[in-house]
Amino acid sequence: MHEMSLCESLIQVIEEQAKAQGFNKVKTVFLEIGTFAGIEIDALTFCFDVVCRETMADSATLEIIELPGTAWCFDCGKEVTISTRIDPCPECSGYSLQTKSGDEMRIKELEVV
Numbered sequence: 001m002h003e004m005s006l007c008e009s010l011i012q013v014i015e016e017q018a019k020a021q022g023f024n025k026v027k028t029v030f031l032e033i034g035t036f037a038g039i040e041i042d043a044l045t046f047c048f049d050v051v052c053r054e055t056m057a058d059s060a061t062l063e064i065i066e067l068p069g070t071a072w073c074f075d076c077g078k079e080v081t082i083s084t085r086i087d088p089c090p091e092c093s094g095y096s097l098q099t100k101s102g103d104e105m106r107i108k109e110l111e112v113v
């Protein structure tokens, strides 16, 4: 389950930020996750609770913001939103798409105490 290692790296980032910004307790973590990231939100939330125990994010809430996937269509020359990597262009039904975003995972904001 790669959600566990994702959460571990998440905690590392939070602890680095804590050092840099001088806070020592996190209340809410706002996390942006792209549609194509292949992350199980339920699994991630579960792992987050486990990994956060005894850390500065103990009992913090994980707020997930799902980001749509975007791609550039070479056929119609537009940036379009798609829900899977194998979707055709919603504008022209073409398949000449280059994925631009949708596989990221990043902390958008930390609510600290």
Ligand SMILES: [Zn+2]
Residues within 6 Å of the ligand: 073, 074, 075, 076, 077, 078, 089, 090, 091, 092, 093, 094
């Ligand atoms: Zn198109």
